[in-house]
Amino acid sequence: MSTFSGLGTALSSLIAQRQGLEVSGQNVANANTVGYTRQRATLSALPASSVPSMFATSSGVGQGVFTSGFERMGDIFVDARLRTETSGAAYLQQLSTSYSQLEDAVGEPGDTGLSSQLTNMFTAWSEASKSSEGSASRSVLLERSTAVANQIATLYNGAQTQWNQTLTTTNSLVTQVNTTAANLADLNSRILAITNAGGSANELMDSRDLLITQLSGLVGATARIQENGTVDVMVAGNALVNGAKANTLEVTGAKSFDQAMAGESVGIVWSKNGASAGLDGGRVAGLLTVLAPPNASGSGGMLTEAATGYNTLATQIATQVNALHNTAYTEAGYETGTTAGDFFALEAGKPAALGLKVAITDPQDVGLAAAGAGALDGSIGDKLAALATATDGPNATWSANVVQLGVRSASASSRASVAEAARATSEAQQLAQTSVDTDEESINMLAYQRAYEGAARVLTAIDEMLDTLINRTGVVGR
Incomplete structure (x- = not known):
């Protein structure tokens, strides 16, 4: 030596x-x-x-x-678990957030909610039947009935507004996915060039892993590491990023709430061939669930289902009130034998929730008397007031809708909390492996x-x- x-x-x-x-x-x-x-x-x-x-x-x-x-x-298995948990948590969190927004719009229970408005309307029927010869109570009845119609229209418009906002968010997030995928493809190219030259690209790999986790939260992406050090990013089994090449997604289908209510769905497809992306996780998948059209049974996406419920309620109110009011007589009509006619009207060409109007403008046209009971009778008014407590009345229908919304919202919130706890645990495991201990x-x-x-x-x-x-x-x- x-x-x-x-x-x-x-x-x-x-x-x-x-x-x-x-x-x-x-x-x-x-x-x-x-x-x-x-x-x-x-x-x-x-x-x-x-x-x-x-x-x-x-x-x-x-x-x-x-x-x-x-x-x-780092640990690729811990990273993969975190991405899986992130995908599920983001999906459930989006559903929970949308349910919370819908609950806030419904405003039940509360003094300004539809339930209170319905109670006030049927109470007005009762008060009008007790003072059938006066016009003041009938004027109050018309005002409260108009308030009910306006409240139902407001609820429908709220669901429509939330749907439009959700669609806008979906378009924005899909654009973000495409941008992120392009950045990932560029990182793959740079990492491959550096490693082939014998250098270290650890910091670029960190940036790439962070983007993959972001895509997991958006569209449920998973990673597949290749032998040359690049990573393929998969979405529902198809490659969003393949080496240095990135594919793109786009939003198709319904562009308006009316189209969604007519049964047209919103979808995410691959730009290159129009095939469905088949998202099964991530926030975008949650948004698609929210945007779904009603199915044959009236259920479906939470917003279209809520709007269908508003239409059903408006139709029920008009049908049940008109059925009784058509048998009633006003003071003038009692003398001529002419019944009062419809109290509510449904405007043609509009959803029932938006088309519900009070058909009567003159308080004297409110019918309260039953046939053969005298012009000052109020028995029909009493029957109309009894709809408030009827098991098949509007109040019962609305109460069932509110309870169903509350149960689903609570369930979504609970599931989101559990999923977030699992995600946080996975993140803590990753940080324990990758984070810097200055000591x-x-x-x-x-x-x-x-x-x-x-x-x-x-x-x-x-x-x-x-x-x-x-x-x-x-x-x-x-």
């Missing part, structure tokens, strides 16, 4: 310890960087020379150390510092030995 070989051994240690120190410094610098994965310098020993050079012998001692790589301290890094830096100082001391010792050998050999006795 060459006399000078010790210099190379000491130098390799100086270089390796400095690189390890730089890695620890990089970790500390990114301790608060979102998505950063801590790194470790992998040190490997250099073996002894197996073929000694001419006039040299091998002592069997190694030739120092070298940095074989910079390892990211640990301080200890590592101290270890690298001491090793560097030791290597420098070895270098100094060898230098002094060589100085003696070169400059002092042969000077004895002079």
Whole structure:
């Protein structure tokens, strides 16, 4: 072994310890960087020379150390689990949020809710029947009935507005998905070029993993790592990102609430061939569920189902009230034998919830008397007031709708909370694996510092030995 070989051994240690120190410094610098994965310098020993050079012998001692790589301290299985949990949690959270918005719009229970308005209307029928000869109570009845019709229309418009906002959000998120996919494809290309050149692309991999997790929350994306270091991003089994190429998604189907109510659905398809993306997770899938049209049974998306319920209620109110009011007589009509006619009207060409109007403008046209009971009779008014407590009346129908909405909203909230807890647990496991512990890094830096100082001391010792050998050999006795 060459006399000078010790210099190379000491130098390799100086270089390796400095690189390890730089890695620890990089970790500390990114301790608060979102998505950063801590790194470790992998040190490997250099073996002894197996073929000694001419006039040299091998002592069997190694030739120092070298940095074989910079390892990211991540776990692909923990990452995959987090993405799966993120997909499910985002889907359920979107449903819970939409139900909460719908509940807020309904405003039940409350003094300004439809339930209170219905009660006030039927109470007005009762009061009008008790003072059938006066017009004041009938005027109050018309005002309260108009308030009911307006409230139902407001609820329908609220569902329509929320649907339109949801569609706008869907379009925005799909655009975000396409942009993110393009960024991922670009990162794949850059990472491949760097790794092929023998460099380290760990920070770019961190950015790529962060984008994949974001896509998991949006469209339920999963990752498939390739042998060359690139990642394919899959959505429902199809490639959103394939190496350096990104595919795009687009929103198709209903563009308005009326189209959705007519049965046209909103869908997400692949731009290249128009095939359905088949989303089964992520926030966008939750939005599609909210936007779904009503099915044959009247259910479906929560908004179209709610609107269908408003239409049904408006039709029920008009039908039941008119059925009784058509048998009633006003004071003038009692003398001529002419019944009062319809109290409510449904405007043609509009949804029932928007077309419900009070057909009577003159309080004297309100019919309260039954046939043969006298012009001042109020028995029909009493029957109309009794609809408030009828098991098949509007109040009962609305109460059932509100209870159903409350149960579904509570269920969605509960499921979202459980899913979020599972996601948070997975995220905590990932952070435990990847996040930077500044205390640990301080200890590592101290270890690298001491090793560097030791290597420098070895270098100094060898230098002094060589100085003696070169400059002092042969000077004895002079």
